[in-house]
Amino acid sequence: MKTAAKAMGNERTMATTTPKLEKYFEAYEEVRAHGLEREPVWLQQLREDGWARFSARGFPSTHDEDWRFTNLAALAKTPFRRAAKGEFAVSPAQLAPWRVAGAACQLVFVNGHFAPELSDFGTLPEGLLVCSLAKAIDCGREGCAPEGIEQHLGRHADMSRDVFTALNTALWEDGAYLRIHRGVALEQPIHLLYVSAGVGAEIATHPRTLIIAEDASQAAIIEDYVSLGGEAAFSNAVTELAAGQNAVISHFLVERENLASFNVSTLRIEQSRSANVDSHSILLGGGLVRNNVHPVLNGEGAECLINGLFVGAGRQHGAGGQHIDNYMLVEHARPHCNSRQFYNGILADHARGVFHGRIVVHKDAQKTDAKQTNRNLLLSDNARIDTKPQLEIYADDVKCTHGATIGQIDEAQLFYLRARGIAEADARNFLLYAFAAECLDRMKDSAAREFAEKLIRERLQELVSAVETAAPSVVEEEEKQNWEEVG
């Protein structure tokens, strides 16, 4: 019976998605043809494996527990295609608004292809390798391979569990490769800019980033997704970050694509002994966003901070109503590790948010200390958040806590600010910013934090103005309710 039910489930999935998988198959054929000619066998194998897994399962449906709150029908039915290298020209002027002040260097990828002419390598310090991943592997063919790629690429991100990782593994064409050498500490952040730019075309890209932080290295990396123009795009990104012993790494994911776009990103972090990794997700744009963060604390004394802010607005889904789904999977595999998850969500209009916080504590991971908090502000009656903690604990001496809150803007605070002369819209903006700033306060002082702060300020200003002009009644109707414990 069980088998039959499972088969039926698969059939349903395939029935809704199969006709639109052709474009992905076409892309796979093209990428594979190139790979057969130029890529090492292990990589060809990975691609084949990825494709086999994706084509067998297709896109998940909402019957899949991990996708319960996110319907991918709109993604599956859009015929996204691959873009050839150089197919859509992008000028440096077009990128000017997306640069990060104070970055050590910036690598630009356009529609999944490295664009060296748009990149800025700055003056990189010794002990840091930053380049195109495809190029690094291509060099390997001629025997000058940067070491470590084969040991890490595709070895951490889990294709068997996640079809998007499988799809990315089959179809990735490029992305950044970073190697921070032992003991090297970088002050300024490295900016990786992934640009979707298809004029009159719906482009899918599968950026693949590999970050190897050797023992005792220190760096901040900003992975940034933007779109030029209003075309729908699909970015399916996978990043593997391997942090060596005592490495201290901050990773920033910034999503600021247009509202027609789909973005699925997976950050897989592998932490060695006493490695300390911060993941900061700043999700402000995109129509449908799925943010997977998956650290595995695989060495004693490792610590991670999983910090995020998601801001959504817009009308009905499909017409600009943002849907932002955060799927956290924190795995404690060794004793004495410490994980902190803090996600704050602000949802206006018809936006919908999801926070799925899963903590797995393996049998040997004694003295685990894991904490998870998800706080949400709903600015309209039509906004919605689904928040779901999930703890799986197989060790017996651990400390795990979780909590979630959902609330509205506090009327007493709003009145206090107004009674001092601050206009209502500004007062709302203040309170939203204060809520969002909890996320900023957890970032170390740096150019990356300043960048995040600027983006958040701009986004909230935009949100308050939009709420003001579009639907004042919605705001007026807010109930006088404070934080409510939901689980």
Add this chain to the structure above:
Amino acid sequence: MALLEIQDLHASVDGHEILKGVNLTMNAGEVHSIMGPNGSGKSTLAAVLARRDAYEVTGGRVLFNGKDLLEMDPEEAACEGVFLAFQYPVEIPGIGNAYFLRSAMNAVRKYRGQDELDAMDFLPLYKERMKLLEMDEKFMNRSVNEGFSGGEKKRNEILQLSMLEPKLAILDETDSGLDIDALRIVAQGVNAMRSPDRAFLVITHYQRLLDYIATDFVHVLVDGKIERSGGPELALELEEKGYGQIEADAQQALPA
């Protein structure tokens, strides 16, 4: 022209009438005290004057500087020069005390057509006023009222009052819960602000505050109406005899 003219003011909260015809006229330079038993409508009067929208005005009118106060939003009233020192100041995590106050001052200045203050103009003044109120400079960068003790919150209210320089300052039970030292400091802050251009409406349950702030007029609010008005000696009488007699008189005055 009077600074504040309240005429036959009626107001309700959640459908219950709290103010049942309040009349009060205040001129610039005067200090008026409103005393009264719990639930008589003192805080409602303060909230209506500060334009809190949970309070519904059902009748009467209020002129502030000749303008219709009841037509104003809270921020507009504040910019026109009404200041409410809250009985229970709200904590606002994530917004710095100094940043908040400078924003408020600049909102008011902008409304009045004055240039905005930058941090360099603002800070020396802010520090000077903090010193007057015996407040530690550490409060500058803390979130608004967050984790402040009761006395610190009240001092922070008076600090805002002294920076915003309103025409009408309403102190809503600013003395409640203060020890003598805090009370003295708060009163000192208020007294330093007294001027011929400014009026104070001091709402209090106890006569004690009036030992420190010299009041010109005392009004007794009972069941939503001012039942008696007089000079400072009325406060002393109330301290001695309580509100019982006035409440009884008010009962008797009710039509059968």
